[in-house]
Structures are given as C-alpha cells and as structure tokens.
Amino acid sequence: EEMTINDSWRSFAESDSIVKDALPGTREARLTKFQRLLLVKAFREDLLHLAVRRFVGEELGENYTVSPNFDLAGCFQDSHKMTQDKGYEDKLHFISLGQGQGEKAERLIKLGRDSGDWVCLQNCHLAASWMSALERIQEEQDPGSTDDMYRLWLTSMPSPTFPVPVLQSGIKITNEPPKGLRANLMRTFGDITPEIYEGCSKSREYKKLLFALGFFHAAILERRKYGPIGWNVPYEWMDSDFQVSREQVQMYLESQAGVPWVTLNYIIAEVNYGGRVTDDKDVRLISAFLARYFNENILQDGYKLSPMEEYEAPPEGSLAEVREYVRGLPMDEDPQVYGLHSNAQITAQAQSAKHFLETIISVQPRMSSEGASKKPEDLVTEMAERFLARVPDQMKASDAHPETYKKTPEGGIVSLGVFHNQEMDRFNALLGKVRSTLGLLGNAIKGLVVMSWQLEEMYNAFLLQRVPPVWGEPVAYPCLKPLNSWFEDLLKRIDFMSNWLKKGPPVSFWVPCFYFPQGFMTSSKQVHARKTKIPIDSLAFWTEPTAATDPSLATPQEEGQNVHGFFLQGCGWSLSRNEIQESEKGVLFVDLPVVYMKVVLWEQFEESCKQPGRYKCPLYKTSLRKGTLLTTGHSTNFVTYFHLPSAQPDQGHWIRQGV
Numbered sequence: 001e002e003m004t005i006n007d008s009w010r011s012f013a014e015s016d017s018i019v020k021d022a023l024p025g026t027r028e029a030r031l032t033k034f035q036r037l038l039l040v041k042a043f044r045e046d047l048l049h050l051a052v053r054r055f056v057g058e059e060l061g062e063n064y065t066v067s068p069n070f071d072l073a074g075c076f077q078d079s080h081k082m083t084q085d086k087g088y089e090d091k092l093h094f095i096s097l098g099q100g101q102g103e104k105a106e107r108l109i110k111l112g113r114d115s116g117d118w119v120c121l122q123n124c125h126l127a128a129s130w131m132s133a134l135e136r137i138q139e140e141q142d143p144g145s146t147d148d149m150y151r152l153w154l155t156s157m158p159s160p161t162f163p164v165p166v167l168q169s170g171i172k173i174t175n176e177p178p179k180g181l182r183a184n185l186m187r188t189f190g191d192i193t194p195e196i197y198e199g200c201s202k203s204r205e206y207k208k209l210l211f212a213l214g215f216f217h218a219a220i221l222e223r224r225k226y227g228p229i230g231w232n233v234p235y236e237w238m239d240s241d242f243q244v245s246r247e248q249v250q251m252y253l254e255s256q257a258g259v260p261w262v263t264l265n266y267i268i269a270e271v272n273y274g275g276r277v278t279d280d281k282d283v284r285l286i287s288a289f290l291a292r293y294f295n296e297n298i299l300q301d302g303y304k305l306s307p308m309e310e311y312e313a314p315p316e317g318s319l320a321e322v323r324e325y326v327r328g329l330p331m332d333e334d335p336q337v338y339g340l341h342s343n344a345q346i347t348a349q350a351q352s353a354k355h356f357l358e359t360i361i362s363v364q365p366r367m368s369s370e371g372a373s374k375k376p377e378d379l380v381t382e383m384a385e386r387f388l389a390r391v392p393d394q395m396k397a398s399d400a401h402p403e404t405y406k407k408t409p410e411g412g413i414v415s416l417g418v419f420h421n422q423e424m425d426r427f428n429a430l431l432g433k434v435r436s437t438l439g440l441l442g443n444a445i446k447g448l449v450v451m452s453w454q455l456e457e458m459y460n461a462f463l464l465q466r467v468p469p470v471w472g473e474p475v476a477y478p479c480l481k482p483l484n485s486w487f488e489d490l491l492k493r494i495d496f497m498s499n500w501l502k503k504g505p506p507v508s509f510w511v512p513c514f515y516f517p518q519g520f521m522t523s524s525k526q527v528h529a530r531k532t533k534i535p536i537d538s539l540a541f542w543t544e545p546t547a548a549t550d551p552s553l554a555t556p557q558e559e560g561q562n563v564h565g566f567f568l569q570g571c572g573w574s575l576s577r578n579e580i581q582e583s584e585k586g587v588l589f590v591d592l593p594v595v596y597m598k599v600v601l602w603e604q605f606e607e608s609c610k611q612p613g614r615y616k617c618p619l620y621k622t623s624l625r626k627g628t629l630l631t632t633g634h635s636t637n638f639v640t641y642f643h644l645p646s647a648q649p650d651q652g653h654w655i656r657q658g659v
Helices: 007-014 033-043 045-059 072-085 102-115 128-139 164-169 181-191 203-229 239-255 261-272 280-291 319-327 344-362 376-390 415-446 453-463 483-503 517-532 602-610 652-656
Strands: 092-096 118-122 151-154 508-510 539-545 560-564 567-569 572-574 579-581 589-591 595-601 614-620 638-645
Touching: 033 045, 045 344, 092 102, 102 118, 102 128, 102 151, 128 164, 181 203, 181 239, 181 319, 203 239, 203 261, 203 280, 203 344, 239 261, 261 280, 280 652, 376 415, 376 453, 376 483, 415 453, 415 483, 415 517, 517 539, 517 560, 517 595, 517 638, 539 602, 539 638, 572 589, 579 638, 595 602, 602 614
Parallel strands: 092 118, 118 151, 508 560
Antiparallel strands: 539 595, 560 595, 567 589, 572 579, 614 638
C-alpha cells in the first residue's frame, strides 16, 4: 500500500542508480542489505548484477568482485624457463586429443608417472567420450608410486563433459577473450605489425578500410552478448576471418584502380564472415552491418562509425597513432555502438540476471529448511490440484458452428475449417496429457503410484516454476513463459479455439495461439484461391497494419484475414502515423495493432516490395528467434515476413537494431 500511494517509490524503481539510491521513507534503516537486494530483484532485475556485486563487496570484500589480471605471456615465460631450468625441454610430451587418441594419452600418462616427465593433453573438449576414463585414471593415481616431478597439463574450451573431480583437484588457469569493443580493437591492432600497416601503395584507403574492418570485427563479436536481438545464433568468428579479409582488402586495392565496394562487401560479409553464418536473417544482418563501415564515406576524416560522438574513423596516420586513438575510446559502451537501441542493454542485463539466478537455483537443496511454512511436496500438491481444477474439457467437433466447418461446393470442408480441426486435435492431446499427468503426480506424491523419472522431472519443474518437459514440445507449442503464466496462456488459447469452434470464424485471428501459424496462412490463401479460381502458388500476403487496437472492432476483410497478437522488439510503433519508430526508453516490446493480411497476386506483391518506405520485418514464434534449421534455410522459429511502413530512408537501420 505504501508503494502504491507514494510517488517516491516509483521514482526509486525507475532510477538507473537504484543500487546506490537511498530507499524512500524510513526503509533504508529498517531493511538489511540482503532485503535491499530483494527489492532490486523485484523492481529492476536488469540491474541485479550491479546490486549483487555491491552486496558481495560489502559483505566479503572488494577482492571477490574483481577478476585478477592474467598475464599469458608471463605464464609462458615462467613455464618455459622452468622447463629449461629443470632440463624438461626433452621430457615434455604433447598430444592433441580426438578420435582414437585415448589409448595413446593413457600410455603417455603412465610414462610420465614412472619417469617424472610432463604430459600435456590438448583439446580435452574434443574427447568427450574419453573424459570418464581420464577421471578414472586420476582417481586411481597412487602418490606413493608416482614420480614427484610428474605433472599433467590439460587444455580445454569450456565443456560440460569435463570431469568435475579433475577440475577440483587441479590448478586452474583461464584465458578469456577481451570484453568490449575497445579491448577487441586493442588486441587487433596490437597484433598488426608496422610492416603490415604500411604495406599497401594506396596508403589512405588501406588504413581507413583496415580500421573499419577491425571495428566491424569487434562489433559483431560484441553483439553476441545481447542475445537473440544481437544475433539469432551466436557465431564463433575468429582472428583468421579478420586476417583473410585484411589480406583481400590489400589485394583488391593493389590490383584495381578504385575501391571495389560491392566486391569487398560481398566477399567479407557473405563469404569470409558469412561462411560461418547459418541463419539467413543473420546473413542479411551482417551484410547491412558491414555496409555501415565499407562505403565511400569511410574515406573522409571524422566519419561516424556509430551514433555516438566518440566513435569515428581516425585520420590517416601511423600505427602508433591508431593504437593511441583506440586507447582513448570509452571503456563502457552503449549498445548504439553496435547498431542497437539503448534498450538492448536492458535485455542483455536481464538475460545475465536470469542466467545468474538459474545457476543459484540449480545448486540449491530441494529439502525444506527448519521452520519452513510448507514442505516442497505440499507446494507441488497444491499447485497440481489448483491446475487440475481449472483444466477445461476437450473440444468436440460436434459443438461446431455451421460456419466453422462449412462445406465447399465440392463437398469438402473449407480450408480454414480443416486447419481448425487439426489445431483442435493438437490442443486436445495437450489437455489430455496435462490432465493425466497432474493426476499421476498427485498420486505419486501420496505414494499411491510409483514416482517415475518423468513425474520426478515434473515435480522439480513445479518447484522451479518451469514448464515440465512432459508438457513441452512436441506435445505443446513453443513458449518461454514460466509455469503459472504458461498455464494462464494455455487457458486463453483454449478459449480462443473454443469460441472459433462454437461461434464461427472471428473477425480477427489470434495467430500466436496456433501450433502451426504457417498452416493458417496457407489455409487463408486456399480459401481465396478457391473463391477466385487462381492457383495458390500465384498468391502472396501483403501486410497492411490497421488503426484498430481492439481485435473485436476490426473491419471484416474480403480478400484476406485480419490477424493480431504480435509484438515488436527493437523499435516502437506510432499509432498516429501507422509506422515503426524508435523505441521509447525502457520499453522493450510494443503491441502491433490488428494487421490486414491481404491476398494479392505474386506479381503485385513483388512490385510492392520494390517500393521504398517498407521494412521487411521477420516474424518469429518466440523471442528466442533461434530454432532448428530446415532445408529451406529458415529456422523452425521463423514464420514469415511482415512488410511494415517506415519513414527511415535506410531500412538497414532497423536490420542492425534487430527489429
């Protein structure tokens, strides 16, 4: 009540410095530091990592909040000196693990234990099946029969298959890639020698393009931390991609009179870097991204590489001057540097907080503590009983409205009716699974039936507010909601499908409700094709957003369907101008109004696509965006494209913002 009537609480919750700000009223003195942490979690989960860092620093000390500096070169010098001092240059054995290398590695380890030699097993992450054998070898090691000078070195990328006991018993040295655009650029230009930097006869063009290429390389790597709005799939680009592109830039500059912009954009974006890209929407993004840097304007001094004032192409100069310029770049970067809206920072921080909390939860005991008000089994039983009481009955075709399964002149059912029947069968199967497993779970907790591993998974999922795997795909539709929200969403979907069944086709269709939205679109085109006697492969959908925000008030359409339930990410929507616009601060998603999907001839569709002022916006089932790649080149998460009105002259702007 105090929070709802006191505006100071709203100001506190909306403040970007909530971690440092004093609590309103007398709460500052009354709450503990941990209770204050809970408030930050409730109000601003995106800033939780800052609050946790401050809490740990205050409770344990600042040493626990800062990573120690790591000097890889120093470690190498020390280890090399040690091998020389101990006479181990000829007693250091290397083997790169992989298929068929397990037995060789075991022989080397036995040799090292007996003779005191050092053994280095490289790329342990590539020998996942052999990791259990490595764990056994380490457990069976007898210190009494092992030479004191024997050492075992292991190298690995982060891997879930690496044995935890081996990690716990060893000394860990971690080499992490540089974080931030500035650090990436410093490493890139630190590896470039003066001979390479001055090695082109077209000095100005080469140096300008080299910096643009380095900026592009760093920026696409850093976009990965923003999740799906950065890249649908996080790709592992490497320094070799930059080196090959740098050599090609030099080669084309030397061999041609001018700068071949089209050639360089294609080779670098779609061949060198794009060769690792598997999602066609990411290919479109990387091409639009490079076009921001590889154009004629880059040759001008002061050309802005981002909307931020600090980032511009440095003037032609020496390698030392470029390195000095990079050192002067900001340590903390706004997402706009990477072509994203500032709101993307909230998305990245929220994802980081979610991952942090999931990690914390994963190591928590499942047993209730002393004095707990309810036991875990009591909580799960209550949830199961509450859900079971609300599970609706399965839908029946016998309850259908005459228009729902209307007969065609040929005697069949209208295409939309066939689609509804297929979707209804899927929902009925899900309802049956939900009802039966809820009953089994309740009985298993009471001890009336055996608690199978599926029911145990379901029990643990209920405690963590996650959708049980037995209710997940393929039985259910793709959904990222937590358990309670997922169940409420299921009831809404059943309600929509039941109303369509009993009252006939609605004025506007809630497309996100469906398992297979592509089937709805194909059915809608089939209805038009049969009515007009036009082949269905000659038809396409052209999207026209309407002014209607309430689906029940939408105007019925004759040549297509009204659809609703869509959210825009990465931009905003202007209801007055009926077009996409920049996002408001802190608003990550906005509702799209009812959209009229008009059926047009393919030739008319292609002509409309060529007109300026339209952004080709991909439509996904969930905000995860990533899915299984199909032979069509599209992801299973991808549905179609909406061509949305835009006043932005460069539609690549929206592509780079991940709209």
